[in-house]
Structure formats: structure tokens, C-alpha cells
Amino acid sequence: MKAILVEDEFKQLYIGDTEQPTISASDLLVKVKATALNRADLMQKQGNYPPPKGASPILGLEMSGVIEETGENVQGWRKGDRVFGLLPGGGYAEYVTIPADMAMPIPDSLSFEEAAAIPEVFLTAYLNMFQLGGLGKNQSVLIHAGASGVGTAAIQLAREAGARSIVTAGTDEKRDFCLSLGAETAIDYKAGPFESKVKEATHGTGVNLILDFIGAPYWEQNIRSLGVDGRLVLIGVMGGAKVSDVDLSQLLFKRIQVIGTALRSRTVEQKIDLTRRFSEFALPLFNQGRLQPVIDSVWSWKEVNEAHQYMEQNKNAGKIVLQVQ
Known part of the structure; x- marks a missing residue:
């Protein structure tokens, strides 16, 4: 699959080839449509914020997309469902895995870009x-x-x-x-x-x-x-x-x-509990239009270096979203 990778010497980002992730029995494989930038991405790119043990080394702490495959123990999800969720890493890629219990259904009123701006x-x-x-x-x-x-x-x-x-x-x-x-x-x-x-x-x-x-x-x-x-x-x-x-x-x-506090280093069980509590409180409010993701700008993932520079200059008010194409 294609993913955004880090060039070691000058810390520039480029789209290259890497191995597609495989799912466990309780995971979803998601074809990523959009992801979003976080300051943790800037730190990780520079080698100052390593991902948790066992997490993907690819940047990206959130995503939205379409389920491509479900693990054998997964219930309540099927191929083709629109989902979004929090990740320990791996969002800057064509495909990502996520525990099924950490995925959330995208409200019908929201686009993939809007959904990607929510989780983190x-x-x-x-x-x-x-x-x-x-x-x-x-x-x-x-x-x-x-x-x-x-x-x-x-x-x-x-x-x-x-x-x-x-x-x-x-x-x-x-x-x-x-x-x-x-x-x-x-x-x-x-x-x-x-x-x-x-x-x-x-x-x-x-x-x-x-x-x-x-x-x-x-x-x-x-x-x-x-x-x-x-x-x-x-x-x-x-x-x-x-x-x-x-x-x-x-x-x-x-x-x-x-x-x-730190969110990324919390256990999967803690993140599942957080996702459940948040979903119960917030998803109805997103469906009603009472909560809205705030997007500053949307960029092609081919423009990822420019998007990172834009965040580094503190120009954004709200989320910077990358379309994964």
C-alpha cells in the first residue's frame, strides 16, 4: 500500500510503499479516506515522540474511511460501513487497522473530511x-x-x-x-x-x-x-x-x-471505554448538528509537507485535514 513516510536525514515526508497491515480477530481493516494533523505528528517526525509499543510507526492519530475487512470475532460491523476513530498511529496511509470497539459510525450528515477532524x-x-x-x-x-x-x-x-x-x-x-x-x-x-x-x-x-x-x-x-x-x-x-x-x-x-494527562499512551481498554462514553454523549449531538468538527483547511496528502509547515507556523484555527487519495 501507499503511505506517507519520513525521510530520515532532512525529516521531509514523501509518499512511498510499505506493507499493508493485517487484522486480528477483533479488528477492522479500513480503507482510509481522510486523516488529520496533530502536533504529535510534528514531534514524531523529528524523532521526539515515538509511537507506543506495537503501534504503527506511520504518522497519523485519527482517520475516517470505509471498512474493507472485518475480523472473525467482530460483530455489528460489515464491509462498506463508514467509520472513524482514534489511532495509536498509522493514519497517514491507504489502509489501517483499528480495534472494532474503538471505531465509531460516521453520522450521515458528515463527510469523510469532517469525520476525520473529530477523534483526536x-x-x-x-x-x-x-x-x-x-x-x-x-x-x-x-x-x-x-x-x-x-x-x-x-x-x-x-x-x-x-x-x-x-x-x-x-x-x-x-x-x-x-x-x-x-x-x-x-x-x-x-x-x-x-x-x-x-x-x-x-x-x-x-x-x-x-x-x-x-x-x-x-x-x-x-x-x-x-x-x-x-x-x-x-x-x-x-x-x-x-x-x-x-x-x-x-x-x-x-x-x-x-x-x-496523555491520550496516546493509554491502553486499548482505556481508549475503548473512552470511545464508548464519548459516543453515547456526543454522536447524537453530531447527528443533531449541535456539535460540529471545526476544519481550518483540507489538503491533498501530496501536500503533506506544506500542511505540516502551515501547522508549525501556528496559522490554523481548527483542524488541518489530509485527503488520502
Whole structure:
């Protein structure tokens, strides 16, 4: 089969030949129609984020496509069904295998490109806001990088759960977009400290939950922005990983929980459970049009290097999708 491979010396991507995956008794073989970019792909390309043991070394953490073959123990799926789902790797290819219990049916109203934009960001947002972050109705969440793929998914999921969201974003266009998705407050993080704006938006109480991709530069402001019994879920450390002179007393005084998270390294069983919970909550909302994948742009997989450069320059608001042709 054809797949996007990494040229070792200069870390450029190219379409080459590789062995087609084989399925186990509980798997589906899917002919991929579309996949989507994630920052983990950029890191893996550079050799900084190896795939989990046993996973495909090919880039790509999500896909949409058509079932080509079902394992002998698979029930409820048949050849020709449209499916989408989360992957540990392998999405940048013509064919991929996925455990049948991790696949989800594509809502009739969505295209393959739209479906490919859902799994990684919506499952990440669902996991970190609800299962780990415990966000409930009438609670508040601060979402950093609000116009990112996970950010736009989190805004919508919070809205549908009856929670209030505050976001940070760096341009007027991105902030306006976040507000259009349902965020109640959008803060320009380039204009100065965000904590005062968070306190203003919450009438001085602070938020119940923070989703943070930035890490060290935001640590002190995050802690001050949380209310009593607040939770800080650390999804990434794009700004740095090391914090000095940490005042641990603030964690005790406000009973703050700090939660580190990673989706890719979770077990298949954990991902199946997450997929089931997410499907029960979200698929009806996608069918009703209340949830929508947010797509920045769609590229041919022949343009994968240009698409990666576009993400590296932080130009996207929403998902960057690759059509696998």
C-alpha cells in the first residue's frame, strides 16, 4: 500500500510503499479516506515522540474511511460501513487497522473530511474535561489555546454540558471564532496577564477547571486563576516544562489538584471505554448538528509537507485535514 513516510536525514515526508497491515480477530481493516494533523505528528517526525509499543510507526492519530475487512470475532460491523476513530498511529496511509470497539459510525450528515477532524481533539477534550477534570453543569473552565483543535472541541462540549468556558487566544479573529462557538469570554494573552481577566469573568471566585497546553510560563497565573477545589489538567508543555520556586502552599490552601494527562499512551481498554462514553454523549449531538468538527483547511496528502509547515507556523484555527487519495 501507499503511505506517507519520513525521510530520515532532512525529516521531509514523501509518499512511498510499505506493507499493508493485517487484522486480528477483533479488528477492522479500513480503507482510509481522510486523516488529520496533530502536533504529535510534528514531534514524531523529528524523532521526539515515538509511537507506543506495537503501534504503527506511520504518522497519523485519527482517520475516517470505509471498512474493507472485518475480523472473525467482530460483530455489528460489515464491509462498506463508514467509520472513524482514534489511532495509536498509522493514519497517514491507504489502509489501517483499528480495534472494532474503538471505531465509531460516521453520522450521515458528515463527510469523510469532517469525520476525520473529530477523534483526536474531541476525545482529548472529553477525557480531560469530564473524566479527569470532573467538569459539571454551571461550572467554569479556562481553555488555553481556545482556537486550537482541542480548544474548539472543548468549547462546544462544555457548552453542551451546561458549563461556562473562558478561552485565551492571540488574535481578534481567533477570539471572535471562539465566542461564536459558545465561549463566554475570550482573553488576549498577548495583551498582558490573563489572570485578572479570569477573576473578572468569574466575579473573583476563579474557575473550576483549567485545560493547559503551555506549561511552565502559565503555572503561577493558572494557580491564581483557579478557585477552591480547582483542577489543573496539563495537556502539553509547549512553552516549557520546568517551573522554579513553586509555592506549594497555594495547592493546599485552595485544595487544588494538578493532573497530568496523555491520550496516546493509554491502553486499548482505556481508549475503548473512552470511545464508548464519548459516543453515547456526543454522536447524537453530531447527528443533531449541535456539535460540529471545526476544519481550518483540507489538503491533498501530496501536500503533506506544506500542511505540516502551515501547522508549525501556528496559522490554523481548527483542524488541518489530509485527503488520502
